[in-house]
Amino acid sequence: MxxxxxxxxxxxxxxxxxxxxxxxxxxxxxxxxxxxxCKATSEQEISALFDRWNRSLQTGDPHKVVANYAEHSVLLATVSNKPRLTPAEKEDYFQYFLKSKPMGKIDWRTIEIGCNTAIDAGLYTFTFGATGAQVKARYTYTYKWDGKQWLITTHHSSAMPEKS
Structure with missing residues (x-):
């Protein structure tokens, strides 16, 4: 027994x-x-991770943006066909992306929390300060607690397929 x-x-x-x-x-x-x-967390803490990432975009420094990502992570970016796996590949992408002075705003989201993992998925709009253009996109961020901080393990973003 x-x-x-x-x-x-x-x-x-x-x-x-x-x-x-x-x-x-x-x-x-x-x-x-x-x-x-398991690290105790909340939807507010997980939603603040996007704000942290978005603030890092405002610095214009690709290295600061990439610091949000786990060493072994995947970036499937909105305006690139190439999966970015290494920190150098991510920095290369953000070097290009940051030139347009992007600013993201969450339009709708859902958050799911697990043991030292979280998923934030939804819709966001990017406004590009360099041109004033806007792009509406879908996103998914997966996060993992590394014992000190939450880091992005997967970031997938794709432009909305239907124009509104």
Missing amino acids: RNISTLSAALAVVLAGCAPAPSESGSASTQSAHTEI
């Missing part, structure tokens, strides 16, 4: 994706391979 109890506890840990439940003796289960501690 103890094996079934241990198996049930291990299964609950895997399904929950967070720290193991205490064992019957009161200590954490040593049989679980997954011992991640």
Whole structure:
């Protein structure tokens, strides 16, 4: 019966994706391979990550923008056909993108929070200070808590396919 109890506890840990439940003796289960501690967060904290990214655009410094991304992350940008995987590739993209003086504004969003992960997906509008042009786009940002800060692991943006 103890094996079934241990198996049930291990299964609950895997399904929950967070720290193991205490064992019957009161200590954490040593049989679980997954011992991640989940960072408490909120929708407000996750929505502020876009604001942090948008403020980094205002600096005009591609290096400051790329600092928002995890080392192993993917940028699928609105105005580039090339997936950007390395920090150098992202900096190359932002070197070009920042010349147009972009400023983003969230039009609609939904946020989902997991254990040390979050997804912010929705619609935004970019206004380009260099020309006054606007582009409406869809976006998805996935984030991971690295133990110190939230970093972007995936950023996908694509222009709206239907003109309004």
